[in-house]
Amino acid sequence: MDKQFLAKMKAELLKQKAEILRHLEAESEGFREIVEDMDPKDIVDMAADDVDKKNLEALNVVETRKLSLIENALGRIQNERYGVCMECSKIIPTPRLEAIPYALFCIDCQTKKDRQNR
């Protein structure tokens, strides 16, 4: 695969990784502040905050999953396996990689997987 393209994708992956890390950090910071500011007698009224906490966790799950995909893609650049579908070993078209730099599967395999997950 084109070295220039790989370098571009690597930079993009690193950028997205930094963004997620900053995001996760800001979130956990915000969450800690909420808890620290809480008056112990308010804990009786925690139900509403509980919901917030669950939303926060759900968001973190999505971001953490994306982070692991990004890590995976960076590893694949290192191993010179980047842009090769993990399922059928076909080359993933570059427009797809440009849209989703951490794509692990070609469109055909991704579509099959999405159907299985449903």
Ligand SMILES: [Zn+2]
């Ligand atoms: Zn495939």
